[in-house]
Amino acid sequence: MKDWHAAKTGLKTLITNSRIVLQFIEVLGEYRDLSIEEWNFKESLKNHLLELLEQQRIYWKKGEQLNGQNWEMLGQGFSMLMQPSGIE
Numbered sequence: 001m002k003d004w005h006a007a008k009t010g011l012k013t014l015i016t017n018s019r020i021v022l023q024f025i026e027v028l029g030e031y032r033d034l035s036i037e038e039w040n041f042k043e044s045l046k047n048h049l050l051e052l053l054e055q056q057r058i059y060w061k062k063g064e065q066l067n068g069q070n071w072e073m074l075g076q077g078f079s080m081l082m083q084p085s086g087i088e
Contacts, residue, residue, distance in 0.1 A: 011056055018049045 025042045028034065034042065 015052050
């Protein structure tokens with residue numbers, strides 16, 4: 001469970017930081033022309049952010065699948081408990 005939370009927190013932090021830097025560069029570009037290096041960095045950062053968001057989507061999709069399996073197993077166990085035991 002700790003690994004799951006750590007991965008979620010790390011990915012969220014990377015996404016947040018990437019968005020902040022990207023916003024800064026976009027504001028900077030509103031006040032002056034970006035250099036070629038800055039523009040290339042902005043484009044690279046956009047691609048990186050898209051990759052992080054895709055990883056987050058996959059992460060949550062896997063979590064939903066695991067959660068669904070856990071609920072299914074819990075439901076099966078509950079059904080077994082509720083079945084008549086044959087004692088009259």
